[in-house]
Every structure is written in structure tokens, then in C-alpha cells.
Amino acid sequence: MDISQADITVWPLPTASTRIRGGGLTRDQLFRRLGDMAGRANLGTGLAALTEYVGASHYLLARYDLSQDNGLDFVVCSDWPFDIVRRLSAIVIGLHAKTTELEKCLSVLQPMFYSLPDDIDLPRGISREYCAVTFNVGRLRFSLMLLVPEDVILSQENLRDVTLLAGYLASFTTRAEVRHDRDFELTERELECLFWIAEGKTSEEIAVILGISRNTINNYITSVMRKTATRTRSEAIAYAVRNNLV
Template sequence: MDIQISQMSKGDRDVRPVAPAAVMSREQLILQLSATSGPTYLQAGLRALASYAGATHYLLVRCDFIQESGLDFVVSSDWPFDLVRRLASELTSGYGRIGELEKCMSLFQPNLASLPDDLELPQGVGRQYYALTFNVGRTRFSLLLLTREAVSLSSERLRDAGLLAGYLASCTRCFEDKLERDFDLTERELECLFWIAEGKTSDEIAMILGISRNTINNYITSVMRKTATKTRSEAIAFAVRNNLV
């Protein structure tokens, strides 16, 4: 992808402190992935891959959907939702500028990208992120990883993460039908999902809907349980992919 992406120069690598090696070894990572199963397999696996690579947050996207409207390209993410929504326009404008040969040459090659300067980031998270592109069958994916400030990641561990992310994406297809059968959101839950997708807090949604903040939080908790997601951002991404909001 060519969205403010540039390979690090030798000078950059010399001045950037390298992230401490992750405690988890490659063998331990594979054992952890093998022990995980069920509808949350993809999310748990991506969290493990991010940790193994030394990243703080992961975002898995489908490249063939990037130029579609909305956030349908998001497969799974624990990035703050506002970051994902803003990054959508950056990805859309940049992905169409590069040719198919360049896209193929970028497979499993870690690239460094920069988020827009006006975005508010979680405390301690750097403005640059890593992008890894890989194929699952004919479908191309990108794994985008946020890191701590002034930290660079090992290219070898990033390539491992890309390879295993492809494995995860191929293995979780068998869960898609089950997930679609399992969630059944009420009208109120859908309303709450819509408003958190609009960036509203629980207090603001409570004022809009005329019910208590605790009730709103209960609805949101129920949404995350039914959609097998762990955070509001993941619930929103799931809802967008399934045309729920």
C-alpha cells in the first residue's frame, strides 16, 4: 500500500531503538494458536500475533473491499474506532494509486506508514504503523500494526505474523456461518450500536434514547456477547461487515 508508506531508511533504523524481544517464542506462539478455537479464534489469534511482533494494536483488512464505501473492508480490529474510520479514506485514496505488480511485490514485505498528524492516539502509541500484505487464496489482506512510540519491530517477527495471519484468516472461514446464525440483536441493541459507531459515549446515548447509562452499557455488553467481540471497536467493525449499521 502507498498510503504515506515509506520503507525505513538506514538512518531511521540507526536512530530508532529496537523493541525488546518478545517473551513469546515462535514455538510458544504456534502452541497458543493451536490451543485456541471457536468464534473468537481470529481475534484471539491476531492479539497473540500482535504481541509476538511487539505491537500494541492490530487491524486486519480485506484489500479488495478497500475502495468500497463504508468500513466493509475491516475484518477484525482492536484499534480505536475513530482511527479506523479516519484511516479508511487514507487507504481508499492510496490503494488505487499503485499497480497490481507493485501490490504483488509488497507481499510479506513490512512497510512503515504514518497516521495523519491531526489524529488523537492512545497514550504511548506512536504515529507510525506497520503494514503487511498477504494472500489467502485469491483474496488479498493487509495486517496493520500500531506500536509504542519510538519503537521499531523485527522484520523477521513481522513476516512470521503475516504468514500466521494468513493461516488464521483461512481457518476462520468455517466460523462465518456460525457467527451469522448466533447473533440476533434487538432494536435497542442496534440503536446503541449505531450511536457508538457515530462516536457517542454511553452518557450521550442515554440522553438521546432517554434511558439510563447503566441500561446503555448493558445493551452494549449484550451486543459484544452476541457478536463474540471484546471491545466496542470490534463490535462496530463486525456490525459494519454484516450491514447492521
């Protein structure tokens, strides 16, 4: 099976009559544990507590905007088996390539379930379906991915708690844990071009405004789309609006 063609499933979230796994922690116990860790900036310990609370088995926190880079640098913190993580980059790239900017916007805070390829060996008792939830911390977008035991349905309420608290943890550890690669930051010129295409200007018009050649403008815009993992100017504009860049 081509890992870029991994199945995507959006499952209905459980109703009151659905069998739901209870996590190992109550909400009060979770809050106390997180409170005890306050100020220590221990992202892994915090994510492990969230994973136990929701009833999942393994966590992986990733930088959503860096997943276009075909490597492991987009992984912020994880206890997934390494062999699976090594395959994950290509899987995520394949999923993002089939997702529009509108779909990316609508997916924020919405639990999604994806299928891992059949040729990946999973720990005994772990489902091939994993849960992913995206959220923003400032202008950065993260994805929390959870491996789940077989025959388990995660609670909508617990997933909402986990997503919000994961954002809280990430906000305190971003400086220490997240790679800031200049290759993924837009330059002043690229931001200027992005602003003007959002204003509806053509490359020729932007060239006149900025006093540089049309080919140079097109190069800047191509660079913007590469860095933002977008395929068209419209998608780049949508990305810019969603991330408060214009």
C-alpha cells in the same frame, strides 16, 4: 492535512545492531497458544497473540480488495481505537489510488510503514507510523495493520512469522468472518471479457466473439475495473493474472 495524502515510508528492516523490541511471547509460547485455540475459529484471540509476539500494540485485519468501498466493511477484525478505524477507509483508498498493480504485487509479504494524519488522536505512547503487510489466502488478499509503541522497531523475523500465521488464521475463519459481497465478485460475462482482453482482443473483437454490442462489452470492462480497483485494461489484466482469474 488531507488524509488521502498520508505519507508513505518504506523503512529498512532492522539489522543485528538495531535495537529491537522483544515481544511478550517467545515463538514456542506463541505456537502453543495458537495450538490451544485450534478449531475454535477465534480470529481476534489469535491476532492478539500475534500482536503480542511481534511487540506491537494493536492489530487490524482488512480485506485488501474491499478497501475501495468507502465504509468499514473491509475491516475483518480489529482492536484499533474506533475513531482511527473510522478514518482508515479514506486513508487506504488514497494510498491504493497512488499504487500501481505492479507495486501491489511486489508489496506482498513486504512490511510497509505508513503515517497517520496529524489530526488523528492516538493512544498515549503509540507511534504515528503503523506497519502494514499484505498476504493472500487463496484468491483473497488481506492486509494486516499493526499500531506500534513509540521508539520501537519491529523484528523482520517476527514480522515474517506473524504474516504467515495471520494467513493461516484467516484461512480457517474466512467463511465466518469475511463479508462476501456479490458486488465485488466478477460475473461470468465479466470474466469472459477479462479473459479476452488478456488475450489482446479489442472491444470490437470481443463483441463479435460473444455476439453482443461493443458498448455492452465496454460496460462489462468498466465494471471489471471498478470491482478490481484498477484504472486501465493493463492493470486489470495484471490483477487477473495475480489472482488466477485468467
